[in-house]
Amino acid sequence: MANNPTMPPASADDNPLLFINQKPNVELQNQNRSRRFTGSSGRSINKELESEPINDYSSVISIDMLYSNGSSSNELTNYPLLLSFNNLSYSVKVGQKLLPDLPFFGSQDDVKKTKLLLDDISGVAREGEITAILGASGSSKTTLMDAIAGRISKQRLKGTVTLNGEVLGSKLLKIISAYVMQDDLLYSMLTIEETLMFSAEFRLPRSLSKEKKRKRVDALIDQLGLRSAAMTIIGDEQHRGVSGGERRRVSIGVDIIHDPILLFLDEPISGLDSTSAFNVVKVLKQIAKSGSIVIMSIHQPSHRILSLLDRLIFLSNGQAVCSEAPSNLSQFFGAFGHRIPENENQAEFALDLIRDLEDSPGGVSTLVEFNKSRQYSKRDLDEPKCELKDAIKASIVKGKLVTTGTASNDDIGSDLTSSVQTYANPFWIEMMILSKRLMINSRRMPELFVVRFATVFAAAVITAGLYWQLDNSPRGTQGE
Template sequence: MFIYYVFSSFGQMRTCKVTSTKERRFTDVTYKVIIKGMTSCEERDILNGITGAVNPGEVLALMGPSGSGKTTLLNLLGGRLIQSTVSGSITYNDQPYSKFLKSRIGFVTQDDVLFPHLTVKETLTYAARLRLPKVLTRQQKEKRAVDVIYELGLERCQDTMIGGSFVRGVSGGERKRVCIGNEIIINPSLLFLDEPTSGLDSTTALRTIQTLQDIAEVGKTVITTIHQPSSRLFHKFDKLILLGKGSLLYFGKASEAIFYFSSIGCSPLIAMNPAEFLLDLANGNLTDISVPSELEDKVQMENSETETGNGKPPPAVVHEYLVEAYESRVADTEKKKLLAPLPLDEELKSKVSSSKRQWGASWWQQYCILFCRGIKERKHDYFSWLRITQVLSTAIILGLLWWQSDSKTIRGRQDQAGLLFFIAVFWGFFPVFTAIFTFPQERAMLGKERAADMYRLSAYFLARTTSDLPLDLILPVLFLLVVYFMAGLRLSASHFFLSMLTVFLCIVAAQGLGLAIGATLMDLKRATTLASVTVMTFMLAGGYFVKKVPVFISWIRYMSFNYHTYKLLLKVQYQDIMPTVNGIKTDSGLKEVGALVAMIFGYRFLAYLSLRKMQLHC
């Protein structure tokens, strides 16, 4: 497979004299997968010797029934599948796929993977700051984002949130244009799209395809999969690949597809949408389609032998006929056209073949951009009325139950110990189940952005975990301001701030556990189950319910952030009053602080390693 396209160092298209025979091409692409069963492994062909070509300025449509391999072919062309499992020639400018090209190709996935709480302008601005070359200033990158907004006709909704399942935002067509804008922001010469009209009404779908045509007209190459376009959409495509069961049934100009199939005896008997006619053929359905004479003879012979039949050949026979017809009449001619290499200047050739990644920002810039984006995206969830009401109502209830409790008597201190233990449990439980959702929910976004080399995984991880810290501190402060003074705990600035610091250490440690569980399992049901068992175990071993834990299981206590937080809160309140409270010694507290700090970094390191091991197109 050969696909040629040219970049300048700023991502702009450079003109290059190319004759009409020098095409963007792919040759004899075959892709197989191994399916593991209970007792054996089965090798299944997904693509069988696909050959084709596309020029700059053209829109190539990949069509076929569900399961025909069109999305697999698109992913192969875009470098999104492991190349070692592919046979055939897959090169760009006569060079193999490289990390340099990875950040220069636009790839729009079928699902609209966007942050719901960012506006259209914020979404495109962050993409520009992360993806455009380092040599451009921040102002130039932001101007490019604004240019894309006007280029795609998004100026009316540029300050509107993207929206999602529970957040009202832009329309479906506008969301799709934002996804396209995220990719064309780098001015790629090659743009891939997977089902860009999926879920859109006919008018919006037509507008989306018109946008792709406009992009192609300025010298870009556009390759898109499409399932069942209307006749108006079909006529917007320059070239067409029709796939059936992983085999090539047609490649050529979209406008000539009907004439080709008519030449092999398959013509529509009634007026119908060309795309509908082609998909019926790819499915082996010849209803309202003329039957070729070769197939008629075969069907008559089979019917005379079996004395059954409806006069139409079965789909498998139709598929075999179409594949053989293409291979015998067209395939060899097309392959000969694609043999000549395209001459390129050596400077461009060395750039394209470079294996070095081209980051759009330094590590520190990536961290700062992702940190700011993280705060903007998540502040809406953190400060929702539901969460604020949950925290404040819990604080008020606790304050009323322990209203001005007495710390001078043993009974009073025992009651206060119950309050301190509940604080340790509440701020251990709450962050774990919030953090569990972090990486499973952002997996699609992380995979998409890492596939485009927008940033390093380390910059993302550190920004993602640290941008939560300022947000995590605000609600606990409000909680303690209510509980601390209503319950009559030690009234001094040092005791209050030490209690606050202890709670904050507990929150960050518990959050680390949630991140580690979520990143390791990447499945919300399994992660929630594991977290429930773990948090319950830590709570029971936290030092309040069981004073004397058996030796063989006592190690659980030292892994419990509830236990260490509870001991520290007792130390802050009562160390200068008595050395032992409720059966727990209030020592120096250094061991507890050290244990919490170790959990903060240890759990996060485990989460980072889990993300590293995942297949995120790193």
């Protein structure tokens, strides 16, 4: 395999954790000792590297074995990941029970109706790109993303989801992916740094020292652009804290602490102002460029946000009506017979046109068929360029998948699941982490702790009073 001169080797600039846990070349040790890593705010992430040699070569994953077959870093990093979903269809039973289950009245499935939520949807998502799923409310955006992320029962889901040509199993998908929910579920009295540190203690392997977990948190804070607010509490209605955009970025950080290959986000900019939404998508763009596949649902992007997206999938009643790059929307709809006017938001034009077609007698069937014909003509461009095992090797070289722990050369790739522990920490350590988090949050909100304690105490007194001094006589039993 020839080296690709256009692809630089993976460095600590891509992910500081890679350099921290990789044994440096002896000839370059002096250079590595004086190297500094700085985030977007200019703050040094690893100051001690300026004057001290790296003596701890225990790695998050064994990097040296990746080159045991003579492959260079350039070769491994030239393996792009390609996620494909083909002919996805999903239906559910709707309706209420009209009759009890009796032998002569048939099964209840005969009474219920079947609703098709996904109808033969196919598409691709590439490494380094953001794929956005657009559509009106009720168009099955979240359902499609859940189907790709493996969050839907496979008994009712038809079709396949593959990564570089290999079907994704549920265990492998859990290891290499992260799913960010629409709602922000954070402890209000914890700071951003504490929130991400608790996530690191939960999700990163226990073989990783606390110092290295903290360095991972520092690198993530800089990646999310939260350095200036790192020591600010999350806040709630009664306590002033971070802004809505910063809160959303913290939620993303909690789920990507292990630096996943696949990142799914459900309406990540919902409820945010234009500037905050743009900053969130900019962070997602940086995450994608670091070697991840980012898939998110979005309602109606602005022109600035649209410029950051790489691939759009428009849905209508569970059908894919357009799967194009933003730069190709004008050509797509022009070929369909509806030219997009100049200075018009192309995404808004597409959504308005789709809504008009839904209200027409013929519906969107013609647009669906037109989109399928366009995708069929490009099918040769959507073929994976390497095997999944090699692609995952390349991702690990770039510093992805911190949760993989130490593994051998044969464990990486399709057999990655066998080298990863089911739980990052034993039960008693998780209980200690949860108790510590609860105590910190309660100590900073004493009024809430007092109210909860008083409520529990009052309920205990009332319950005890009901059974106070009851005897075993019939009268006492009746009193019980």
